[in-house]
Amino acid sequence: MARNHTGQNFSKFFWIKIVSLAASQHRCCTTIQSYRYYNLADNSLNGNIPQEIRNLSSLEYLHLGSNMLTGSIPFGIFNMSSLRELDIRDNSLSGWLPNDICDGIPELNVLSLSFNQLSGQIPSNIYNCRYLEALSLPYNHFNGSIPSAIGSLNMLQELYLGHNNFIGRIPLKIGNLSNLEILSIPSFFQTGPIPSFVFNMSTLKMIEFGYNNLCGSLPVDIYLNLPELVALYLYSNQFTGGIPATFGNLTRLQYVYLYRNNLTGELPVELGNLNLVEFVVHTNGLSGSIPFSMFNISTLEIMDMGLNFFSGHLPSTMGFSLPDLEVLYMGRNIFSGIIPSSIINASKLTLSGVLPASIGNLSASLWEFSAFGCNINGAIPAEIGNLSSLEYLLLDSNQLTGFIPSTIGKLKSLQRINISVNKLEGYIPAELCQLSNLGDMYLSDNMLNGSIPVCLGELKSLINVHLCFNKLESTVLLKLWNLNDLLLLNLSHNSLSGNLPSEIGNLNVIVNIDVSWNQFSGNIPSSIGKIQSLVSLSFAHNRFQGSIPVSLGNIINLQSLNLSFNNFSGLIPKSLEKLRHLEHLDVSHNRLEGEIPTGGRFANFTAQSFMQNYALCSETRQ
Numbered sequence: 001m002a003r004n005h006t007g008q009n010f011s012k013f014f015w016i017k018i019v020s021l022a023a024s025q026h027r028c029c030t031t032i033q034s035y036r037y038y039n040l041a042d043n044s045l046n047g048n049i050p051q052e053i054r055n056l057s058s059l060e061y062l063h064l065g066s067n068m069l070t071g072s073i074p075f076g077i078f079n080m081s082s083l084r085e086l087d088i089r090d091n092s093l094s095g096w097l098p099n100d101i102c103d104g105i106p107e108l109n110v111l112s113l114s115f116n117q118l119s120g121q122i123p124s125n126i127y128n129c130r131y132l133e134a135l136s137l138p139y140n141h142f143n144g145s146i147p148s149a150i151g152s153l154n155m156l157q158e159l160y161l162g163h164n165n166f167i168g169r170i171p172l173k174i175g176n177l178s179n180l181e182i183l184s185i186p187s188f189f190q191t192g193p194i195p196s197f198v199f200n201m202s203t204l205k206m207i208e209f210g211y212n213n214l215c216g217s218l219p220v221d222i223y224l225n226l227p228e229l230v231a232l233y234l235y236s237n238q239f240t241g242g243i244p245a246t247f248g249n250l251t252r253l254q255y256v257y258l259y260r261n262n263l264t265g266e267l268p269v270e271l272g273n274l275n276l277v278e279f280v281v282h283t284n285g286l287s288g289s290i291p292f293s294m295f296n297i298s299t300l301e302i303m304d305m306g307l308n309f310f311s312g313h314l315p316s317t318m319g320f321s322l323p324d325l326e327v328l329y330m331g332r333n334i335f336s337g338i339i340p341s342s343i344i345n346a347s348k349l350t351l352s353g354v355l356p357a358s359i360g361n362l363s364a365s366l367w368e369f370s371a372f373g374c375n376i377n378g379a380i381p382a383e384i385g386n387l388s389s390l391e392y393l394l395l396d397s398n399q400l401t402g403f404i405p406s407t408i409g410k411l412k413s414l415q416r417i418n419i420s421v422n423k424l425e426g427y428i429p430a431e432l433c434q435l436s437n438l439g440d441m442y443l444s445d446n447m448l449n450g451s452i453p454v455c456l457g458e459l460k461s462l463i464n465v466h467l468c469f470n471k472l473e474s475t476v477l478l479k480l481w482n483l484n485d486l487l488l489l490n491l492s493h494n495s496l497s498g499n500l501p502s503e504i505g506n507l508n509v510i511v512n513i514d515v516s517w518n519q520f521s522g523n524i525p526s527s528i529g530k531i532q533s534l535v536s537l538s539f540a541h542n543r544f545q546g547s548i549p550v551s552l553g554n555i556i557n558l559q560s561l562n563l564s565f566n567n568f569s570g571l572i573p574k575s576l577e578k579l580r581h582l583e584h585l586d587v588s589h590n591r592l593e594g595e596i597p598t599g600g601r602f603a604n605f606t607a608q609s610f611m612q613n614y615a616l617c618s619e620t621r622q
Contacts, residue, residue, distance in 0.1 A: 036058055036059060036060045036061065036082075037059075037060065037061045038056065038059055038061065038062050038063070039061070039063040040063070040064055040067070041063045041064060041065045041066050041067070041087070042065070042066040042067070043067055044067060044068060045064070045067040045068065045069060046067070046068040046069065046070070047069065047070065047071075048069065048070060048071035048072075049064065049069055049071065049073065049074055049077075049088070049093075050074070051074045051076055053074060053076065053077060054074065054076030054077060054079060054080060056080065057080065057081075057082065058082055059080055059082060059083060060082050060083060060084045060085070061083075061084060061085045062077070062080075062083060062085065062086050062087070062088075063085070063087045063088075064087070064088045064091070065087045065088055065089040065090050065091070065112065066089070066090040066091075067090075067091050068091065068092060069088070069091040069092065069093055070091070070092045070093065070094070071093065071094070071095075072093065072094060072095030072096075073088065073093055073095060073097075073113075073118075075098050078098055078100070078101050078102075078103075078104050078105055079104035079105070080104070080105060081104060081105060081106070081107070082107065083105045083107065083108055084107055084108060084109045084110070085108075085109060085110040085112075086105075086108065086110065086111055086112070086113075087110065087112040088112070088113060088116070089112045089113060089114040089115050089116070089136065090114070090115040090116075091115070091116055092116065092117055093113075093116040093117065093118060094116070094117045094118060094119070095118065095119070095120075096118065096119055096120030096121075097118065097120060097122070097123055098123065099123045099124075099125065100123070100125060101123045101125065101126065101129075102123075102125055102126055102127070102128035102129035103125065103128055105129065106128065106129070106130070106131070107131055108129045108131065108132055109131055109132060109133045109134070110132075110133060110134045111129070111132060111134070111135050111136070111137075112134065112136040113136065113137055113140065114136045114137060114138045114139050114140070114160065115138075115139045115140075116139070116140050117140065117141060118137075118140040118141065118142060119140070119141040119142060119143065120142065120143070120144075121142065121143060121144035121145075121147075122137070122142060122144070122146065122147050122150075123147075124147045124149050125149070126147060126149050126150060126153070127149040127150075127152040127153060129153065130152075130153065130154070130155070131155055132153050132155065132156055133155055133156060133157045133158065134156075134157060134158040135150070135153070135156060135158070135159050135160070135161075136158065136160040137160065137161055137164065138160045138161060138162045138163045138164065138184070138186075139162075139163045139164075140163075140164055141164065141165055142164040142165065142166065143164070143165040143166065143167070144166065144167065145166060145167060145168040145171075146161060146166050146168070146170060146171055146174075147171070148171035148172075148173040149173075150171065150173070150174060150177075151171055151172075151173025151174050151175070151176045151177060152173070152176075153177065154176075154177070154178065154179065155179055156177050156179060156180055157179050157180060157181045157182070158180075158181060158182040159174075159177070159180060159182065159183055159184065159185075160182070160184045160185075161184070161185045161188070162184055162185050162186035162187050162188060162208070162210075162211075163186065163187045164187075164188075166188055166189075167189075169190070169195070170185060170188070170190070170195050172195070172197060174195075174197070175195075175197030175198070175200065175201060177201070178201075178203065179203055180201055180203055180204060181203055181204060181205045181206065181228070182204075182205060182206045182208075183198065183201070183204060183206070183207055183208070184206065184207075184208040184233075185208070185209060186208055186209060186210040186211045186212065186233070187210070187211040187212065188209075188212055189212065189213070190209070190212040190213065190214055191212075191213045191214065191215070192214065192215065192216070193214065193215065193216035194209060194214055194216075194219075194234075199219055199221070199222055199225055199226060200225045201225070201226075202225050202226065202227060202228070203228060204226055204228065204229060205228050205229060205230045205231065205252075206229075206230060206231040206232075206233070207229065207231070207232055207233065207234070208231075208233035209233070209234055209237070210233050210234065210235040210236050210237070210257070211235070211236045211237075212236075212237050213237065213238055214234070214237040214238065214239065215237065215238040215239060215240065216239065216240070217239065217240060217241035217242075218234075218239060218241065218242075218243060218244055218247075218263075219244070220244045220246050221246065222244070222246065222247065222250065223246050223247070223249035223250050226250065227251075227252070228252055229250050229252060229253055230252050230253060230254050230255065231253075231254065231255035231256075232253065232255065232256050232257070232258075233255070233257045234257070234258055234261070235257045235258060235259045235260055235261070235280070236259070236260040236261075237260075237261050238261065238262055239258070239261040239262060239263060240261075240262045240263065240264070241263065241264065241265070242263060242264060242265030242266070242268075243258070243263060243265070243267060243268060243271070243281075243286075244268070245268035245269075245270045246270075247268065247270065247271060247274075248268060248269075248270025248271055248272075248273045248274060249270070250274065251273075251274070253274050253276070254274075254275060254276055254277040254278070254299070255276075255277060255278045256276065256278070256279050256280065256281070257278070257280045258280070258281045258284070259280050259281055259282045259283050259284070259304070260282075260283045260284075261283075261284055262284065262285060263281070263284040263285060263286055264284070264285040264286065264287065265286065265287065265288070266286070266287060266288030266289070266291075267281075267286065267288070267290060267291055267294065268291070269291040269293050271291065271293070271294060272291055272292075272293020272294055272296060272297060273293070274297065275297070275299045276297050276299060276300055277299050277300065277301050277302070278300075278301060278302040279294075279300065279302065279303055279304070279305075280302060280304040281304070281305055281308070282304050282305060282306040282307045282308065282329065283306075283307040283308075284307075284308055285308065285309060286305070286308040286309065286310060287308065287309040287310060287311065288310065288311065288312070289310070289311060289312035289313075290305065290310055290312070290314075292315050295314075295315055295317070295318040295321060295322065296321045297321070297322075298321055298322065298323060298324070299324060300322055300324065300325055301324050301325060301326050301327070302325075302326065302327045303322075303325065303327070303328050303329070304327065304328075304329040305329070305330055305333070306329045306330060306331040306332050306333065307331070307332040307333075308332075308333055309333065309334060310330070310333040310334070310335065311333070311334045311335060311336070312335065312336070312337075313335070313336060313337035314330075314335060314337065314339070314340050315340065316340045316342060317340070317342055318340050318342060318343060319340060319341075319342035319343040319345040320342055320345050322345075323345075328343075329370065331370065331371060331372050331373050332372070332373040339376075366387050366389055366390060367389050367390060367391045367392070367413075368390070368391060368392040368394070369384075369387065369390060369392065369393050369394065369395070370392065370394040371394065371395055371398070372394050372395060372396045372397050372398070372418070373396070373397040373398070376395070376398040376399065376400060377398070377399040377400065377401065378400065378401065378402070379400065379401060379402030379403070379405075380395065380400060380402065380404065380405050380408075380419070380424075381405070382405045382407045383407075384405065384407065384408065384411075385405065385407025385408060385409070385410040385411065386407075386410075387411060388410070388411070388412070388413070389413055390411050390413060390414055391413050391414060391415045391416070391437075392414075392415065392416045393408075393411070393414060393416070393417045393418070393419070394416070394418045395418065395419045395422070396418045396419060396420045396421050396422070396442065397420075397421045397422075398421075398422050399422065399423060400419065400422040400423060400424055401422075401423045401424065401425070402424065402425070402426075403424065403425065403426035403427075403429075404419065404424055404426065404428065404429050404432075404443075404448075405429075406429045406431045407431075408429065408431060408432065408435075409429065409431025409432060409433075409434040409435065410431075410434075411435060412434070412435065412436070412437070413437060414435050414437060414438055415437050415438060415439050415440065416438075416439060416440040416442075417432075417435075417438065417440070417441055417442065417443075418440070418442040419442065419443060419446070420442045420443060420444040420445045420446065420466060421444070421445040421446075422445070422446055423446065423447060424443075424446040424447065424448060425446070425447040425448060425449065426448065426449070426450075427448070427449065427450040427451075427453075428443065428448055428450070428452065428453055428456075428467075428472075429453075430453040430454075430455055432453065432456070432459075433453060433455035433456055433458065433459055435459070435461075436459070436461060437461055438459060438461055438462060439461055439462065439463040439464065440463060440464045441462060441464065441465050441466065441467075442464070442466045443466065443467050443470070444466040444467060444468040444469050444470065444490065445468070445469040445470075446469070446470055447470065447471055448467075448470040448471065448472060449470070449471040449472065449473065450472065450473070450474075451472065451473065451474035451475075452467065452472060452474070452480065452496075454479070456479075456480060457479025457480040457481075457482060457483065458479060459483070460483065460484070460485065461485070462483050462485070462486055463485055463486060463487050463488075464486075464487060464488045465483075465486065465488065465489050465490070466488070466490045467490065467491050467494070468490045468491060468492040468493050468494070468514070469492070469493045469494075470493070470494055471494065471495060472491075472494040472495065472496055473494070473495040473496065473497070474496065474497070474498075475496065475497060475498030481501060481503035481504045481506055481507060482503060482506050483507070484506065484507070484508065484509070485509060486507055486509070486510050487509060487510055487511050487512070488510070488511060488512045489507070489510060489512070489513050489514070489515075490512070490514045491514065491515045491518065492514045492515060492516040492517050492518070492538070493516070493517040493518075494517070494518055495518065495519055496515070496518040496519065496520065497518065497519040497520060497521065498520065498521070498522075499520070499521060499522035499523075500515075500520060500522065500524060500525055501525065502525040502526075502527045503527075504525060504527060504528055504531075505525065505527025505528060505529075505530035505531060507531055508530065508531060508532075508533065509533050510531060510533060510534060511533055511534065511535045511536070512534075512535060512536045512537075513531075513534065513536070513537050513538070514536070514537075514538045515538070515539060515542070516538040516539065516540040516541050516542070516562065517540070517541040517542075518541070518542055519542065519543060520539070520542040520543065520544060521542070521543040521544065521545065522544065522545065522546075523544070523545065523546035523547075524539065524544055524546070524548070524549050525549070526549045526550075526551045527551070528549060528551060528552065528555075529549060529550075529551025529552055529553070529554035529555060530551075530554070531555060532554065532555055532556055532557060533557060534555045534557060534558055535557055535558065535559050535560070536558075536559060536560040537555070537558060537560070537561050537562070538560070538561075538562040539562065539563050539566065540562040540563065540564045540565055540566070540586065541564070541565040541566075542565075542566055543566065543567060544563070544566040544567065544568060545566070545567040545568065545569065546568065546569065546570075547568065547569065547570040547571070547573075548563065548568055548570070548571075548572060548573055548576075548587070548592075549573070550573045550575045551575075552573065552575065552576060552579075553573060553574075553575025553576050553577070553578045553579060554575075554578075555579065556578070556579070556580075556581075557581060558579050558581065558582055559581050559582060559583045559584065560582075560583060560584040560585075561576075561579075561582065561584070561585050561586070562584070562585075562586045563586065563587045563590065564586040564587060564588045564589050564590070565588075565589040565590075566589075566590055567590065567591055568587070568590040568591060568592055569590070569591040569592065569593070569614070570592065570593065570594075571592070571593065571594040571595075572587060572592055572594070572596060572597055572616075573597075574597050574599070576597060576600070576602075577597050577599035577600035577601075577602060578600060579600060579601060580600060580601065581601075582600070582601040583601075585601070585602075585605050585609050586608075586609050587609060587610060587613070588608065588609060588610060588611045588612050588613065589611070589612045589613070590612075590613050590614075591613065591614040592610075592613040592614060592615075592616050593613065593614045593615035593616060594615070594616065594617070595616075595617055595618065596610055596616055596617070596618040598618075
């Protein structure tokens with residue numbers, strides 16, 4: 001029954017099936033009522049689940065997950081006495097569960113209703129599903145307290161309740177589930193320590209309490225009563241203290257997710273005794289050297305220790321014992337020394353880590369090079385151009401010097417380059433214009449000089465361009481204003497000059513323009529008013545002159561407008577009163593005169609917004 005019927009209305013499809021089976025009854029010697037297994041999962045079916053489904057009296061397995069079903073669950077389903085598995089997860093079903101949910105389906109083994117829009121409370125008679133082995137209700141809108149009756153489901157092996165609107169505490173009776181292997185209750189808004197009974201449930205293989213406000217230290221004696229533990233997910237909480245050395249005694253532990261806590265201290269050497277597959281502890285306060293034993297865990301596939309205070313050297317042999325490593329992230333620490341060239345021996349690395357110039361040997365698989373905030377110095381090696389599959393090059397917040405290598409132009413798949421906040425100098429290489437997939441270009445906070453390459457104005461894929469805080473000079477290219485998909489343009493803090501052309505109005509989807517702290521002059525073209533998508537506009541600290549364009553009042557989404565430190569003259573246009581979303585306005589240090597408008601958002605702006613002008617006046621402005 002697991003054929004594909006993509007996009008059909010389920011009610012109609014259901015009856016078509018009944019009619020076709022009834023017509024062939026004399027040939028197949030059966031009726032629809034005798035079907036035991038009904039699987040229509042992942043077929044993009046829409047509409048409601050028909051009430052008539054209750055007529056499938058012999059059905060034992062009903063799988064309708066990963067469709068687009070809506071409406072409520074027909075209560076008749078809960079009277080199909082032969083039903084053993086009910087899986088209707090990942091739909092858009094709403095409504096609530098009947099109070100007598102288990103009275104009519106006493107043989108139920110699996111109840112999977114996750115990723116829907118169900119609400120109400122979990123019925124307290126859930127204990128009557130005494131053969132239930134898996135209960136999965138996350139990502140719904142269930143409320144009230146978790147019924148302690150769940151603790152009477154003696155055969156329960158998997159319990160998923162997270163991402164709902166439950167209140168109260170986790171019932172102590174959960175600790176009575178002597179066969180429970182998976183306990184997953186993330187995003188339950190729990191505070192305080194983890195309930196102590198959890199660490200006495202010897203059958204547990206997975207514990208997940210992420211996205212809570214649990215606090216306290218990790219239990220030192222965790223290994224005593226959890227001999228089967230494979231996965232520990234305690235991410236995004238408030239745990240403090242260190243990772244106990246006794247974790248090394250959890251001999252079956254493979255998955256450790258402790259990121260976004262307040263853990264401190266050094267990693268225990270004993271962790272190297274484990275057959276870890278995924279170890280994620282980023283965004284904590286861990287420090288010291290990473291034990292060499294961690295780099296000898298041959299089973300590791302993901303190692304993420306970024307955003308901590310780890311220091312010292314990475315072992316020169318680190319790449320030789322990590323044959324399965326796919327993700328390595330060590331960014332935002334305080335390591336010193338060189339990047340071990342042995343890392344190229346981790347042949348499965350698709351990376352999110354830091355690598356030397358010899359990384360070019362992995363060009364067939366490498367799609368991301370992320371080494372931001374790693375205190376890397378020296379030049380960007382020309383060999384980086386060998387990474388033909390690279391999509392993301394993220395080297396920001398380092399101490400890189402020298403020039404941007406022209407070989408970057410060989411990275412035809414590159415979508416984002418971020419080499420900002422370094423000490424790079426020289427020209428922006430024209431070879432960047434060969435990157436036809438490039439959307440994000442972040443070259444800010446360097447010492448780049450010269451002009452902006454003419455050909456950048458032809459790179460239609462550009463979406464975000466950050467060239468601020470450099471030493472760029474000359475005029476801005478006319479073609480740059482024809483990049484119709486540009487969302488953000490920041491050219492501030494350079495030495496760019498010349499007039500802004502009327503073509504600036506062609507940027508019809510841009511959200512942010514910042515050309516402040518340059519040497520632009522002339523009038524602001526009235527075509528600026530055509531850019532109704534603009535949210536933030538800064539022409540501050542230039543040499544603009546003439547009147548403020550009345551057309552600025554047409555930019556209906558504008559929230560921030562900074563025209564300060566220029567030579568604007570004349571009146572402040574009353575058309576600016578129409579900007580109902582304007583939160584910040586600064587026209588100070590110009591040659592403006594006349595009465596300051598009082599309508600619209602102007603009542604919220606203080607005298608600071610208008611100071612140091614020729615002859616502006618206001619009766620009430622302070």
